[in-house]
């Protein structure tokens with residue numbers, strides 16, 4: 001991507017953060033934010049829509065500069081500014097610092113492979129949870145990865161990844177497994193013994209804000225427990241570089257192995273074409289069958305008018321050809337599926 005466009009976008013992202021930061025008092029409860037569970041800032045739907053529109057307008061510039069074979073991955077460094085996250089008091093180390101360091105190295109690794117990366121923060125600033133997902137949605141990102149570290153008992157250890165429940169049959173769970181296995185294989189950190197990959201719901205939806213509000217496959221990576229000895233996995237610059245490379249490899253493997261052809265995302269579909277673009281509103285080949293992926297993310301079923309021609313898709317979303325009986329009447333379709341009579 002064009003560097004000027006990218007810096008414009010980053011500047012705008014930061015501008016959006018500070019706009020909302022200054023205007024925050026109205027919708028904000030008083031308690032300080034300490035972790036993901038305590039979501040203290042509540043925006044109305046209108047405020048969120050306005051924010052997304054603002055970023056979208058700016059983003060039309062960004063998409064023009066995007067190469068066709070580039071995926072867009074959002075790397076979200078958890079916490080920041082007045083929100084410290086987990087803390088190791090004896091070593092005077094905060095989660096927000098470790099997260100940002102890891103996130104910047106993940107970005108470097110992905111960009112070196114030609115991946116388009118958008119950061120939700122690049123400095124030690126507070127970014128509200130909903131702004132993080134709004135940035136990802138507005139950028140129409142392919143994948144979202146939130147970078148965190150945990151706090152547990154004195155013996156807690158191991159990496160674990162939380163995936164989006166609402167995308168549990170899609171890419172989120174696959175990406176979670178790829179990342180945690182890559183950490184296990186390529187760093188001194190192991191994956192957590194119990195539930196190295198897990199998900200959590202509240203009222204049938206994702207419990208964690210960034211998983212609930214993002215439109216694309218999304219995970220939260222908990223790289224280590226920083227309140228005890230497990231800090232060693234991310235406690236030095238060398239270890240963070242190793243860790244970030246392992247995470248970037250997991251993300252890259254997801255992109256190159258799982259983001260292919262007709263791909264399920266949050267109960268809907270996208271089609272990854274030859275240029276590795278995620279597209280909708282297009283014909284897709286699914287095995288031997290011809291299907292049509294509508295702009296709304298659902299596969300066509302029943303009658304559909306496409307560019308002036310009528311087609312019929314059966315219950316399995318397969319386009320029909322030849323002579324067919326539909327609702328008690330006989331119809332004839334040509335070999336391309338177009339209704340003749």
Ligand SMILES: [Zn+2]
Nearest residue numbers: 078085148149
């Ligand atoms: Zn955290």
